[in-house]
Amino acid sequence: MRINCYDNPILEEKVQFYSDQLKRPALRYEVGVCLRSGSVGWLSGPFPGGGWPNPSILRSKLPTLLGPGEFVIAGKGYEGVDPRIHTSMDAIGDRTKVRSIAQCEAIGHRIKSWACTAQAFRHKHDLHHILFNAVVAIINLEIQSGPY
Numbered sequence: 001m002r003i004n005c006y007d008n009p010i011l012e013e014k015v016q017f018y019s020d021q022l023k024r025p026a027l028r029y030e031v032g033v034c035l036r037s038g039s040v041g042w043l044s045g046p047f048p049g050g051g052w053p054n055p056s057i058l059r060s061k062l063p064t065l066l067g068p069g070e071f072v073i074a075g076k077g078y079e080g081v082d083p084r085i086h087t088s089m090d091a092i093g094d095r096t097k098v099r100s101i102a103q104c105e106a107i108g109h110r111i112k113s114w115a116c117t118a119q120a121f122r123h124k125h126d127l128h129h130i131l132f133n134a135v136v137a138i139i140n141l142e143i144q145s146g147p148y
Helices: 054-065 095-112 125-145
Strands: 001-008 024-033 040-048
Touching: 001 054, 001 095, 024 054, 024 095, 024 125, 040 054, 040 125, 095 125
Parallel strands: none
Antiparallel strands: 001 024, 024 040
């Protein structure tokens, strides 16, 4: 599984929601993409965009995410967080590395193609997870049903 975080803009002026990535308030979701199927196998969030760095999110959820002998692939920002997090691509091989990056980029593109994740969410931010979960479920259904 490859882990990536996505920030979604919201209308909230509290400092803990400020996302360095978007340069505005946001909710952060951590998404795990299955290397075998290319679909989303794990979703965690929402977290305040500024209050939860990516490694903290994964560290808080990792015990429930992985079974014995399993590991995740993540970026250099996760280095040293847990031995089950592989940040060095040397350990997994070039082919798996390229495939995992492409799968994450494809999921990210699909997520951002939905207006409710690209535009500032104008409703109560505690309702945002309903839309984000629905978007991810639809994306998974599209992946499972194959090309048109």
